[in-house]
Amino acid sequence: MLDTEALTGNETYFENFTVGDVMKHARGKTVEPLENVLFTNLTMNTAAAHFDEATMASAPFGQRVVYGGVTASLMIGLASQDTSENGLSELSMTGLRFRSPVFHGDTVYAFTQVLAVEGSDREDAGIVTFHHWGVNQKDVVVCECQRRVLIKRHSHWGKRR
């Protein structure tokens, strides 16, 4: 059997999360057509606002707008190593709001606050509720959400010492 505890960080088990802790995640990512157009089209999203630059040139924004599903997924992705690297499953999400549009060339960074930690019906895992913010290169919040993840307990899954 694979030595799973060797593959993920030792600081992202359920026991490591403290309510109120606020993190600025290390990495940002510049959103390109690579992410926006590729995933808009791969997920069958037919809204031209995300992939027809000529039509959008005459719209108020003057250019394509990044699909919110991509922005939200990138925000969660950027936060993932510090929040759900040891996650067993994604449970739910609510309060996802798009505060400002994201365009090609914008860079998204992620922040997270730990809102709650609670037990689950599994003794080897607990549930952590996070509030995530996606922020652009001008420090403008572009989206935010609350997300609940079932996370491994170190006592069951962590490195034995």
Next chain:
Amino acid sequence: MDFNHIEPFASTEAWFDPHEHEKIGWRKMLPENLKSARRMKKGNRFEDFQIGRIFEHHWGRTVRASESILFSTLTLNFNPTYFNKCYAEALGHQECPVNPCFVFTLVQGLSVEDLSEPGGAFLGIDDLEYGASVYPEDTITARSTVKALRASNSNPGTGIVTWHTEGFNQRGERVISFMRTNQVLRAEVAA
């Protein structure tokens, strides 16, 4: 659920005018026999939505392992469950489950033509719950029900609609459920 606090960031103009290219004369270049072409309309307007109306969305989509891994890696989603098969097996999966963010993005994507294609700000998602895990080669379909309708305070050319959208696998098991709220163009603006 109260969506009255949600207001779009969009300008007071419509999101975009689908006839703009005609006004600015691009069609002067069009071959004569194409100038009277029938416009193939897509999508619905605010007036098309009535509370309780159900949309069984088109197409469906079989998901491949490579798509989920591409999605996970390009969004920097570093939970090995989604890209390391051996790790996923150690957690009790037969193979890597599909990244739930991809499932969400796909189910919403399948709903776009019926719900929001003509444009209008995507305002938010609430009460999203994941159901059965999705695995590669599963086929996902989507269905939405109109839940709430209201005027937009900031943009009279649009209305605000909330739908309950659900995604299902090929066995009819629900894989995701969420409430989506969007600004939607009114017919008189889009016409």
